[in-house]
Amino acid sequence: NAGVTQTPKFQVLKTGQSMTLQCAQDMNHEYMSWYRQDPGMGLRLIHYSVGAGITDQGEVPNGYNVSRSTTEDFPLRLLSAAPSQTSVYFCASKTSGGTDTQYFGPGTRLTVL
Amino acid sequence: GNSVTQMEGPVTLSEEAFLTINCTYTATGYPSLFWYVQYPGEGLQLLLKATKADDKGSNKGFEATYRKETTSFHLEKGSVQVSDSAVYFCALTILQGAQKLVFGQGTRLTINP
Numbered sequence: 001n002a003g004v005t006q007t008p009k010f011q012v013l014k015t016g017q018s019m020t021l022q023c024a025q026d027m028n029h030e031y032m033s034w035y036r037q038d039p040g041m042g043l044r045l046i047h048y049s050v051g052a053g054i055t056d057q058g059e060v061p062n063g064y065n066v067s068r069s070t071t072e073d074f075p076l077r078l079l080s081a082a083p084s085q086t087s088v089y090f091c092a093s094k095t096s097g098g099t100d101t102q103y104f105g106p107g108t109r110l111t112v113l
Numbered sequence: 114g115n116s117v118t119q120m121e122g123p124v125t126l127s128e129e130a131f132l133t134i135n136c137t138y139t140a141t142g143y144p145s146l147f148w149y150v151q152y153p154g155e156g157l158q159l160l161l162k163a164t165k166a167d168d169k170g171s172n173k174g175f176e177a178t179y180r181k182e183t184t185s186f187h188l189e190k191g192s193v194q195v196s197d198s199a200v201y202f203c204a205l206t207i208l209q210g211a212q213k214l215v216f217g218q219g220t221r222l223t224i225n226p
Contacts, residue, residue: 042216043214058213101159104158107156
């Protein structure tokens with residue numbers, strides 16, 4: 001199993017550009033989520049999905065869109081990047097069991113100039 | 114609402130010292146509690162967890178006990194090693210609803226030889 005994979009590892013954007021951060025998992029997990037990590041603030045939930053075709057907003061959803069067309073993939077879209085979106089982005093997945101472990105990808109470091 | 118507060122870092126210790134990282138929480142439901150570790154340049158990995166009051170989670174010499182009366186989940190290790198240098202995150206999840214993880218701000222630990 002590759003676990004949770006994310007691409008790209010690093011990305012630099014200009015303000016106003018769009019891009020998609022890719023996330024895939026091969027563990028057949030129903031639940032997937034996106035977090036952003038900022039210094040001194042821990043990880044904050046952006047969007048999550050409890051299964052294919054179902055998504056919902058987390059704590060900081062503004063400026064981001066998601067879709068879940070398959071169990072394996074959960075891309076995060078930035079439609080018009082802003083400097084405030086400079087951060088490290090982590091994708092995670094788990095089974096639907098409440099206490100089950102979330103498995104995290106290696107992260108994408110995004111800089112918006 | 115649900116929140117997690119960790120002791121502020123950074124924390125610097127000598128090898129073989131005793132480690133405590135404090136974590137307290139506020140939760141509207143009955144949470145499960147987690148410690149995640151992030152080694153340099155990597156994503157988060159589950160270190161240990163506890164799902165009910167008085168449970169003790171343990172792994173790699175680290176321990177934490179779920180204390181409902183003090184709403185705490187402090188991380189301890191009797192003798193730290195240089196390889197324990199990392200950022201440690203306390204987190205909770207509520208079993209109902211979306212089962213989202215709520216993170217503390219993280220504590221950076223550096224162990225000197």
